[in-house]
Amino acid sequence: MPxxxxxxxxxxxxxxxxGKAVAGALARLGSSTFSSVRIGKRFELTxxxxxxxxxxxxxxDIAETLLSNAVIEDVVGIHADAL
Amino acid sequence: MPxxxxxxxxxxxxxxxxGKAVAGALARLGSSTFSSVRIGKRFELTxxxxxxxxxxxxxxDIAETLLSNAVIEDVVGIHADAL
Numbered sequence: 001m002p003x004x005x006x007x008x009x010x011x012x013x014x015x016x017x018x019g020k021a022v023a024g025a026l027a028r029l030g031s032s033t034f035s036s037v038r039i040g041k042r043f044e045l046t047x048x049x050x051x052x053x054x055x056x057x058x059x060x061d062i063a064e065t066l067l068s069n070a071v072i073e074d075v076v077g078i079h080a081d082a083l
Numbered sequence: 084m085p086x087x088x089x090x091x092x093x094x095x096x097x098x099x100x101x102g103k104a105v106a107g108a109l110a111r112l113g114s115s116t117f118s119s120v121r122i123g124k125r126f127e128l129t130x131x132x133x134x135x136x137x138x139x140x141x142x143x144d145i146a147e148t149l150l151s152n153a154v155i156e157d158v159v160g161i162h163a164d165a166l
Contacts, residue, residue, distance in 0.1 A: 001118065007125050022126070025149060033141060034130045035084065042090050042125040043105070045117045058116060066108060 002051050004059050007077035008068040009040035043067050044081065051080040085134050087142050090160035091151040092123035126150050127164065134163040 010016050016038045023037040045059060056078065063075045093099050099121050106120040128142060139161065146158045 009125065026145065031141065031145060033138060034128045036129045038127040040125040042092065042123040044092065044121040046119045047117045055116060058114065062109065062114065
């Protein structure tokens with residue numbers, strides 16, 4: 001069955017304590033390559049039917065109202081997953 | 084600066100209570116399109132330098148050891164983000 005992926009990240013200007021913790025752990029484990037880490041959410045919505053504009057519009061609405069908090073998060077991606 | 088995105092999802096065969104809760108909320112809000120919802124994590128690793136095989140190999144190692152729990156999660160995607 002088709003799956004649509006929704007990607008949500010914390011707004012860029014906000015502090016991301018989880019990301020900072022992971023970045024700190026990377027440095028302690030000897031990996032100095034990465035200057036910052038940010039952590040967000042990835043949703044997979046599975047349904048029965050074709051991936052058409054109506055479904056994508058419905059997912060966009062759901063992503064912005066239910067799957068993310070518009071005050072602190074941005075929806076950074078919505079795409080059909082080739083599963 | 085280049086960013087590499089790492090996507091981690093719970094293993095397919097595992098129960099995803101958060102996903103079930105969101106799926107239930109969707110149904111209650113009148114959206115019957117989606118049969119299931121699964122929720123995972125999305126990491127953005129920012130660094131200074133070219134995106135080459137060495138960095139991608141390092142990210143793969145970090146993704147499998149630090150960013151995901153191999154017992155209950157799968158790394159489902161690693162790609163350079165065109166930010």
